[in-house]
Amino acid sequence: MNTHATTRIVGAPVPRKEGVDKLVGRACYVDDMKREGMWYGATVRSTIPRGLIRSIAFDRRIEWSEFTVVTAADIPGENIIQLIVADQPCLADGKVNHCEEPILLLAHPDKHKLREALGGVKIEYDALPPVFTIEESEQQDQIVWGADNLLKSFLLEKGDVDSAWAGAGHIVEGEYRTGAQEHLYIENQGIIAEYSAEDGVTVWGSLQCPYYVFKALRGVFDLPDEKVRVIQTETGGAFGGKEDYPSILASHAALLAKKSGHPVKMVYDRMEDLAATTKRHPARVRHRTALDKDGKLLAIEIHLDTDGGAYATLSSTVLSRATLHSTGPYLCPNVRVRAQSWATNHVPYGAFRGFGAPQAVFAMERHMDEIAATLDMDPVELRRKNFLHDGDTNATEQLMREPIILDKLLDRALQASAYHAKCAQFARENELNPIKRGMGIAAFYHGSGFTGSGELYLNSLAGVDVTPESKVRVLVSNTEFGQGTNTILTQIASEALGIEYSDVTMAAPDTDMVPNSGPTVASRTSMVVGRLIERACLQLISRLREQAGLGATHTREEFLAACERYRVAHGEVSSMCRYEAPPDIYWDDQKYHGEAYGAYAWAIYVAQVAVDTVTYSAEVENFWAVQEVGRVLHPVLAAGQIEGGIAQGIGYALYEKVVLDGGRMTNNQMTNYIMPTAEDVPPIHVYFEEVPFRYGGFGAKGLGELPHDGPAPAILNAIRDATGVSFNSIPLLPEDLYAGLAASHPVEEPALP
Amino acid sequence: MNANEKADTNAHWPAIRFTVNGESRTVNVPPMKRLLDVLREDLHLTGTKEGCGEGECGSCSVRMNDELVNSCLVPVLQAEGAEIQTVEGLALEGELDPLQEAFLQNGGAQCGICTPGMLMAAAQLLAHRPHPSETEIREGLAGNLCRCTGFTRIVASVAAAARSTESNPAMEPELEQTHHAR
Ligand code: FES
Ligand code: FES
Numbered sequence: 001m002n003t004h005a006t007t008r009i010v011g012a013p014v015p016r017k018e019g020v021d022k023l024v025g026r027a028c029y030v031d032d033m034k035r036e037g038m039w040y041g042a043t044v045r046s047t048i049p050r051g052l053i054r055s056i057a058f059d060r061r062i063e064w065s066e067f068t069v070v071t072a073a074d075i076p077g078e079n080i081i082q083l084i085v086a087d088q089p090c091l092a093d094g095k096v097n098h099c100e101e102p103i104l105l106l107a108h109p110d111k112h113k114l115r116e117a118l119g120g121v122k123i124e125y126d127a128l129p130p131v132f133t134i135e136e137s138e139q140q141d142q143i144v145w146g147a148d149n150l151l152k153s154f155l156l157e158k159g160d161v162d163s164a165w166a167g168a169g170h171i172v173e174g175e176y177r178t179g180a181q182e183h184l185y186i187e188n189q190g191i192i193a194e195y196s197a198e199d200g201v202t203v204w205g206s207l208q209c210p211y212y213v214f215k216a217l218r219g220v221f222d223l224p225d226e227k228v229r230v231i232q233t234e235t236g237g238a239f240g241g242k243e244d245y246p247s248i249l250a251s252h253a254a255l256l257a258k259k260s261g262h263p264v265k266m267v268y269d270r271m272e273d274l275a276a277t278t279k280r281h282p283a284r285v286r287h288r289t290a291l292d293k294d295g296k297l298l299a300i301e302i303h304l305d306t307d308g309g310a311y312a313t314l315s316s317t318v319l320s321r322a323t324l325h326s327t328g329p330y331l332c333p334n335v336r337v338r339a340q341s342w343a344t345n346h347v348p349y350g351a352f353r354g355f356g357a358p359q360a361v362f363a364m365e366r367h368m369d370e371i372a373a374t375l376d377m378d379p380v381e382l383r384r385k386n387f388l389h390d391g392d393t394n395a396t397e398q399l400m401r402e403p404i405i406l407d408k409l410l411d412r413a414l415q416a417s418a419y420h421a422k423c424a425q426f427a428r429e430n431e432l433n434p435i436k437r438g439m440g441i442a443a444f445y446h447g448s449g450f451t452g453s454g455e456l457y458l459n460s461l462a463g464v465d466v467t468p469e470s471k472v473r474v475l476v477s478n479t480e481f482g483q484g485t486n487t488i489l490t491q492i493a494s495e496a497l498g499i500e501y502s503d504v505t506m507a508a509p510d511t512d513m514v515p516n517s518g519p520t521v522a523s524r525t526s527m528v529v530g531r532l533i534e535r536a537c538l539q540l541i542s543r544l545r546e547q548a549g550l551g552a553t554h555t556r557e558e559f560l561a562a563c564e565r566y567r568v569a570h571g572e573v574s575s576m577c578r579y580e581a582p583p584d585i586y587w588d589d590q591k592y593h594g595e596a597y598g599a600y601a602w603a604i605y606v607a608q609v610a611v612d613t614v615t616y617s618a619e620v621e622n623f624w625a626v627q628e629v630g631r632v633l634h635p636v637l638a639a640g641q642i643e644g645g646i647a648q649g650i651g652y653a654l655y656e657k658v659v660l661d662g663g664r665m666t667n668n669q670m671t672n673y674i675m676p677t678a679e680d681v682p683p684i685h686v687y688f689e690e691v692p693f694r695y696g697g698f699g700a701k702g703l704g705e706l707p708h709d710g711p712a713p714a715i716l717n718a719i720r721d722a723t724g725v726s727f728n729s730i731p732l733l734p735e736d737l738y739a740g741l742a743a744s745h746p747v748e749e750p751a752l753p
Numbered sequence: 754m755n756a757n758e759k760a761d762t763n764a765h766w767p768a769i770r771f772t773v774n775g776e777s778r779t780v781n782v783p784p785m786k787r788l789l790d791v792l793r794e795d796l797h798l799t800g801t802k803e804g805c806g807e808g809e810c811g812s813c814s815v816r817m818n819d820e821l822v823n824s825c826l827v828p829v830l831q832a833e834g835a836e837i838q839t840v841e842g843l844a845l846e847g848e849l850d851p852l853q854e855a856f857l858q859n860g861g862a863q864c865g866i867c868t869p870g871m872l873m874a875a876a877q878l879l880a881h882r883p884h885p886s887e888t889e890i891r892e893g894l895a896g897n898l899c900r901c902t903g904f905t906r907i908v909a910s911v912a913a914a915a916r917s918t919e920s921n922p923a924m925e926p927e928l929e930q931t932h933h934a935r
Contacts, residue, residue: 483863
């Protein structure tokens with residue numbers, strides 16, 4: 001295993017593979033593309049949250065013969081978007097279950113005419129009573145999905161929770177809530193589709209998972225594999241938002257292309273993207289915790305519920321990750337987590353960086369500070385006392401075989417942030433200052449890769465080949481959308497093959513050219529796919545040594561010459577590898593018991609926050625992020641991922657509110673859905689401790705999602721430190737701060753000048 | 754070519770003349786057509802991006818007569834006689850401009866969709882404040898949203914570009930970044 005530090009390319013800050021294209025404006029995003037004879041497509045959507053479609057009428061003043069109109073009746077295959085549960089139609093047929101549900105599609109050569117025509121389709125409904133909250137859904141007065149509104153539930157149990165309460169020194173309860181969050185990738189969703197009888201469906205688009213879209217199109221069009229082709233274009237941000245939704249948009253564009261006989265481009269504008277596409281699941285998490293008199297955890301009981309929206313989409317897997325992250329990086333002998341995802345008549349919620357973990361971690365880490373306050377303990381020491389160590393088992397009784405260095409991460413975070421000195425200083429200064437400052441901390445871990453046996457089911461295939469032009473190509477369906485896939489995978493390949501970074505390129509992300517190496521999600525690319533590429537390269541080297549006379553050490557010229565000899569003898573030079581699980585992996589999908597993840601990334605985050613008690617604004621002034629993510633493959637990219645995730649986490653905590661009214665997002669514009677700007681994001685100090693992971697690509701674990709888990713609880717803990725008031729819901733906007741502070745200090749005199 | 758474009762390039766629209774990246778251009782398009790669309794559709798300069806269409810995200814930023822404008826808010830008639838610079842005008846003859854070079858070295862671009870606008874905003878800032886403080890950089894970029902980077906590395910890139918034009922270009926960017934191997 002080549003995980004030690006003597007690498008040339010892995011670990012070096014090589015330039016981003018597609019960086020120059022992006023910097024000169026040459027990178028080609030889907031809206032920059034045009035196909036010969038291309039038309040544009042648009043979507044007629046439901047204006048009500050739930051009901052039956054009574055009639056569809058077309059305004060006579062519009063020349064409809066110029067348009068292509070597609071309804072559910074035009075779907076050649078199944079009217080279902082294939083994902084986990086087959087419940088979501090591609091186009092509503094007779095009934096609608098959420099606002100913005102697609103009902104009908106239009107195409108026209110002129111996009112301006114399309115806009116007018118959208119208003120010329122009049123749909124009448126017989127409305128049915130909608131369900132909008134977890135509480136309404138769990139009441140089950142209205143059944144809007146399945147037999148009981150329950151999209152999915154999990155029960156995780158360790159030890160004996162029920163008998164732990166009696167002997168407890170302390171019992172602490174709390175309820176925590178998190179809101180929906182929009183991905184706000186700066187490039188909206190977009191697809192271009194073509195159809196021909198000979199080639200079937202071809203789509204180009206902004207997407208994360210070409211083979212997810214492939215599977216959806218195959219079902220909607222009832223086509224064999226060879227007649228479906230999905231090509232990812234340069235993708236302007238995704239964060240999970242382009243994991244499942246592109247399957248819907250690609251199906252729509254392709255239906256229009258088939259019926260119109262033209263290539264069709266569908267690119268949402270910002271308002272449509274915000275209103276109609278997925279968001280992070282809102283959650284309600286209830287904690288009940290037993291501790292001994294010294295603050296050692298005895299029992300954790302959690303009820304975690306999410307709003308899944310109108311269809312199942314990815315709610316089950318998001319809930320799974322929430323469940324598995326809900327007890328944090330702590331040792332506790334008795335655990336019960338009951339997790340449920342409820343159907344409502346909201347736009348379906350979906351994947352978003354962290355995938356359920358940010359909700360669960362927010363609750364756990366906020367709750368830890370409430371426990372500390374109840375026990376009158378230092379929140380830092382409470383955490384330290386309960387940390388997991390090597391050889392412990394976590395909530396699923398997974399044995400922690402790899403080294404855990406939480407204490408070291410904590411020490412480093414405390415030292416870098418001057419935590420205790422600042423706490424003391426702020427406590428002194430706050431008294432006379434209308435601006436109250438505080439420090440907050442969060443400790444957490446994030447599992448890398450698919451949950452449990454997920455990676456085995458994915459059965460990923462990936463590899464490398466060498467073209468007759470001596471270009472070495474990485475063959476994966478994993479996509480670049482800013483996080484650095486192209487760069488790290490070509491680093492791994494060039495390192496393992498003993499050639500130069502510039503010798504290796506990525507094969508086009510095109511299902512006709514690359515194998516299914518699984519989706520680009522779940523922080524799996526560096527660890528799982530990176531390892532596959534490393535293995536494929538080492539396999540190629542040993543083949544070249546055995547069969548093409550490559551020496552025990554080689555130059556790049558010798559490598560390329562050996563490849564040519566191999567090509568002459570065997571036709572083509574390629575090396576593919578399939579996923580193999582690390583040994584001793586055991587996972588019970590029913591009981592939620594065993595090795596939940598192959599590896600965990602660990603982190604301690606510290607936020608310094610200032611609360612202005614005159615304007616009721618909270619500002620993050622400084623942020624420290626200390627983490628262990630295995631080997632760091634690329635220092636600049638890795639730090640960039642952490643910083644970007646933290647900025648999104650700050651938005652999640654303090655800025656970003658999806659305002660829903662009657663099932664519709666009413667602030668679906670960048671003017672009123674507010675994300676942090678360059679002026680709002682504080683200096684972020686990023687530190688890595690490296691503990692190479694044996695089964696990851698050159699020792700890497702996942703890091704892409706980790707940074708979204710910690711900021712919100714660290715920030716709200718800092719606000720508690722600053723003000724003495726507990727806030728248990730995010731987003732926490734100035735009006736919420738005002739309400740909470742006013743309620744807790746109703747008679748407080750204005751601060752002295 | 755679609756029907757819409759045929760109409761746009763129809764000579765019955767008055768000619769509008771301006772300079773883009775040093776080249777003079779003439780378009781016959783509806784005068785209220787957005788400068789963004791004229792650049793992308795009529796002049797095939799697709800480096801300039803649309804993120805919101807309402808002046809909030811800055812991904813359509815271009816420099817016009819030494820001002821930073823959101824080209825999604827500018828009807829092309831306002832560009833009559835103007836000098837416009839887009840991202841395509843930065844790297845002349847294939848050489849990256851110091852700003853682009855700094856973004857490449859410092860991780861200033863991730864998904865790249867905000868990058869053209871961000872480079873324009875940074876170029877505008879540096880043209881007027883060659884050696885900005887961190888606060889000035891953050892202010893100068895506050896109209897440009899980036900969802901990927903958290904801005905840290907964009908700010909560092911702009912600072913590095915500013916330093917690269919100083920007498921002592923060897924200074925490292927002030928990025929804190931520490932690795933401990935174990
Ligand atoms: S597209 Fe012009 S500001 Fe967003
Ligand atoms: S790099 Fe993706 S939005 Fe800035």
